[in-house]
Amino acid sequence: MRIEKPKNNRIKLTNRGRLELFFIGAGSAFTKRQYQTNLLVIKGKDHLLIDCGTKTPQALYELGINITDIRNYLITHSHADHIGGLEEASLMGRYMSGLKPNIIITEAYQHILWDMSLRGGSAFNEEEAGGRLSFSDFWQIKRPMWLSGYPRETFGAEQGTIDLKIVRTKHIPDSSDNWQSSFWSCGVIIDNRILFTSDTRYDRELIMDYDKKFNFESIFHDCQFFTGGVHASIEELNRFPKRIKKKMFLTHYADNWEDFEDMAKKCGFAGFALPQQFYIYD
DSSP states (O other): OEEEOOGGGOOOSOOSSOEEEEESOOBOTTOSSSOBOOEEEEETTEEEEEOOOTTHHHHHHHTTOOGGGOOEEEOOOOSHHHHTTHHHHHHHIIIIIOOOOEEEOOHHHHHHHIIIIIHHHHTTSSEETTEEOOHHHHOEEEOOEEOSSSSSOEEEEEETTEEEEEEEOOOSOTTOOSSTTSOSOEEEEETTTEEEOOSOOOOHHHHHHHHHHHOOSEEEEEOBSSSSTTSOBHHHHTTSOHHHHTTEEEESBOTTGGGGHHHHHHHTOOEEOOTTOEEEEO
């Protein structure tokens, strides 16, 4: 794997066939410096945006990409730094480009995303056949398939040549002690090579069970700088074996991340995932 900056601060949604991860942002929900942790996956002629937070349409614009250029989405959970840009994406698709973007989404999470977040700003804009607009009026739905034989609830899907596995995670509420009792959230395994946890609390079984199965090349893991709440702390992540930490990049961190660079190095982590850089896997 190698890391490169985009040329002239511009990116394209295609490449020569290699797997590229581009972090539109790498900061926490309230970052003012790093943009929010949303991940663009590019491989050949295929692309996928994992999460679309409030700041994402602006960040894409600054990189030379219109939100309507993004044709494929996967959302990990419903906090605003992961879904805050979806209303713009769906309304621009319906009323500007006339194209419905694809979204990989389970039936269970579709109801959560629409009924609890997006419906209020979308359903009442017009009447369709005598009724209000629905999720499918804005999005082309792609259902992932439930996969058997995994340590926890896991779904499979493909976006062109990009293989995806959607893995349930433990995020909210802070009182839940397992993924089953947590509100819906997921991480994503990309091409059986990369684990992107999105937001998750410290969950040793998640990392150890799936790394045993896939032997990931890289793990991009949620990280905060204090212990408690609904994210994994750097102290908790330091409990992982050295072989895990040396391929673990820290994401979703606060704006004072430079204060913890030496600590991350001493702990043996791969480092901090940096915003608006390509992580390239040949």
